[in-house]
Amino acid sequence: MHERISDEIIEVLEATWTSEERGSASEQRIADEAMTDVTEALLVECEEEGFIKRFGNGQLKLTDQGRRTAEEVIRRHRLAERLVVDVLGMTIEESEADACEFEHLVAPGVTEAICTLLGHPRFCPHNHPIPEGACCRQSEDRLNSVVISIDRLPIGEIARVAYVSARNFPRIQKLSSLGVTPGIPIKVHQRFPSFVIQCEETQIALEEEIARDIYVWRK
Ligand SMILES: [Zn+2]
Ligand SMILES: [Zn+2]
Numbered sequence: 088m089h090e091r092i093s094d095e096i097i098e099v100l101e102a103t104w105t106s107e108e109r110g111s112a113s114e115q116r117i118a119d120e121a122m123t124d125v126t127e128a129l130l131v132e133c134e135e136e137g138f139i140k141r142f143g144n145g146q147l148k149l150t151d152q153g154r155r156t157a158e159e160v161i162r163r164h165r166l167a168e169r170l171v172v173d174v175l176g177m178t179i180e181e182s183e184a185d186a187c188e189f190e191h192l193v194a195p196g197v198t199e200a201i202c203t204l205l206g207h208p209r210f211c212p213h214n215h216p217i218p219e220g221a222c223c224r225q226s227e228d229r230l231n232s233v234v235i236s237i238d239r240l241p242i243g244e245i246a247r248v249a250y251v252s253a254r255n256f257p258r259i260q261k262l263s264s265l266g267v268t269p270g271i272p273i274k275v276h277q278r279f280p281s282f283v284i285q286c287e288e289t290q291i292a293l294e295e296e297i298a299r300d301i302y303v304w305r306k
Contacts, residue, residue: 092136094187095123095129096129096136097156097190098121099117099121099123099125099138099139100133100138100139100149100156100160101121101160101164101187102116102117102120102121103148103157104149104158104161108215108216111146112148112149113145113146113147114141114145114146114147115145117130122185122187130147137153138150138152138153138156139153158218159195159198159218160190161190161217162202163190163198164190165189165210165211165215166198166202166208167189167191167193168189168211169205169211170192170193171189172252173205173208173302179213199220199222202220202223203222205234207223209236210299234249234250234304234305235303236298236299236300236303237275237301237303238282238295238299240275242275242276242278243274244274245274246272246274246303246304247270247271247272247273248267248268248269248271248273248286248301248302248303249302249304250302251263251267251269251300251301252301252302258297258300262297265286266286266289267284267286271286271287272286272287273286273303278295282294284298
């Protein structure tokens, strides 16, 4: 049993993770982005606990231990955002949750169940990558009935549209005008040279990135 990590440390780790995603992390960037007051004492604590490594020039980096801890929090945070948008049908703003509260919407013990329910989504509604969990890797070769994005559906297998990811509303409207709406049977016609789905009698060529927004329910 290790002691609970403080919310302040978690905020620093999250801000370091997102900064690293966009290139590199600096103490200035962390201070601007963290939802907490990033003091010198807090940075020293993060380093002494082995979560970050600081370099003399104001740059810093997550250690392996820091990455593991941040990854878990980022994963829960972004899955919670998907839950709010896809299942509750709200926008992030409508949910009225503060940015630092999202990870608390998903309890650590049910992360995998939520991820599976949502079809192992790869991106949050802001289009930031959701770190993979063990459930996402297993689902590649598990043949159970879950919701998956259509780019993961084997060619020819008929599934039903569960929902179209709400990350881009004009895109939802466009797909809807093409007949891609919840409940409709759909299959992958081909992957190469272009990704083509068949929705009732209509064949639709899509960028694979757009296909990832279509979640289907396998029978
Ligand atoms: Zn997000
Ligand atoms: Zn998963």
